[in-house]
Structures are given as C-alpha cells and as structure tokens.
C-alpha cells in the first residue's frame with residue numbers, strides 16, 4: 001500500500017479508455033506488475049515516453065486496493081535503435097513475451113531483469129546477430145528457471161555422453177539422451193556437435209565474448225525447449241523462426 005519507487009521495464013501495454021494504457025512492467029524487486037498509466041496518450045503527458053514498449057526507468061507507483069497507478073517515471077533508456085530494424089524488433093518483442101511468461105507478480109526477478117536489460121542493449125547498440133542474442137537469452141532464462149540443459153551426460157541413464165556428430169535432445173528430460181536410451185516413440189530434437197559447443201562456450205564466456213559463429217546457435221531447439229518449460233507460445237516467436 002502507498003507509494004513505491006522501483007526500476008522497471010515495460011513488457012507490454014494495452015490501450016485503455018481514450019487516453020490511458022494498462023502497462024505490464026517487470027521490476028527486479030516486485031516482479032511482474034500491471035499498472036495503469038492515466039492520460040499517457042495525451043501528446044503532452046509526462047508519462048508518454050514511459051508507456052511505450054521497452055521503456056526502462058525508475059517508476060513511481062501508487063498502490064491502493066489492489067490497483068497500481070503510475071505516478072511518474074524517470075526514463076533512463078528507450079532502446080530506440082531496436083525500432084529501426086525489423087529483425088531486431090521481432091527478436092526483442094519475443095524476449096519481452098518470454099519475460100512476461102516467466103516473471104510472477106510479487107516475486108523478485110533481479111536475474112531476469114538484468115538479463116532482459118543486457119539483451120535489449122545488445123539488440124539496440126551492439127553489432128551482434130539478433131538470433132545469437134535471442135539464443136543466449138533463452139539459454140540463461142532456462143538457467144534462471146532451473147532448467148539448464150544437461151549436456152555432459154544422458155538424462156535417462158546418467159552415463160557420461162560420448163562425443164558424437166549429432167545428439168538427441170529430450171525436452172521433457174531437459175537434456176541429451178544417449179543412443180541406447182532412445183525409444184521408438186520418443187519425439188526427440190537434435191543438436192549438432194557445433195550446437196553443443198556453442199551452448200557450452202556461451203555459458204562460459206557469454207554471447208559477446210564467444211568466438212563461436214552465430215550460425216551455430218541452436219535457436220529453434222532453445223525456443224522449443226524454453227517455451228515448453230515456461231508453458232507459453234508467444235506469437236512473436238513465429239516471426240523469428
């Protein structure tokens with residue numbers, strides 16, 4: 001109850017009445033917050049820039065009777081260059097949808113907040129392949145949620161995984177499956193040796209430091225895996241496949 005001040009980023013908005021918007025915010029302290037920005041669509045509203053996709057700053061929120069109202073915002077970043085490149089915009093939109101699915105109201109989300117902020121900075125300002133940025137975001141989101149893919153052993157028999165050119169990946173089990181544990185009825189995905197090397201290197205060095213080429217990023221597998229674990233299938237995902 002009362003007024004709270006928090007860092008936050010706009011994950012989504014829905015237009016509401018003539019001049020208002022309902023914002024979905026991600027706060028490192030309070031998790032996902034639905035907050036109304038009254039009058040933000042009026043041209044001279046001080047909340048105009050703070051009520052756009054990707055807006056990030058220090059939000060002052062008034063909480064009363066289960067409703068949250070944006071009182072003011074000190075805007076710090078708008079990630080503007082993302083809007084000038086269609087591929088980057090699609091990837092960034094997809095990442096916001098995953099944040100919305102992953103974050104819970106009232107649950108601190110510092111790790112996710114840092115991850116989305118860094119990923120959007122990369123999409124906006126760094127000369128990195130957007131598909132690699134998205135793949136890394138998916139990988140680290142899985143790690144934060146406790147679903148880091150198991151790559152060093154078979155998720156069924158637990159024996160160390162022998163090196164091979166192509167690996168089978170079990171979404172439900174969350175990792176690789178050795179040839180002797182594979183069953184006819186399995187619907188397994190596949191990873192190449194290069195895909196596995198990309199995951200290992202990005203976990204160790206980060207997506208900015210890795211020397212693995214972006215084409216080795218297993219984007220589709222990481223999308224399928226993360227979406228299954230978060231139980232969400234954002235429409236924006238279809239655009240980047």
Ligand SMILES: [Zn+2]
Nearest residue numbers: 154157178181
């Ligand atoms: Zn096995």
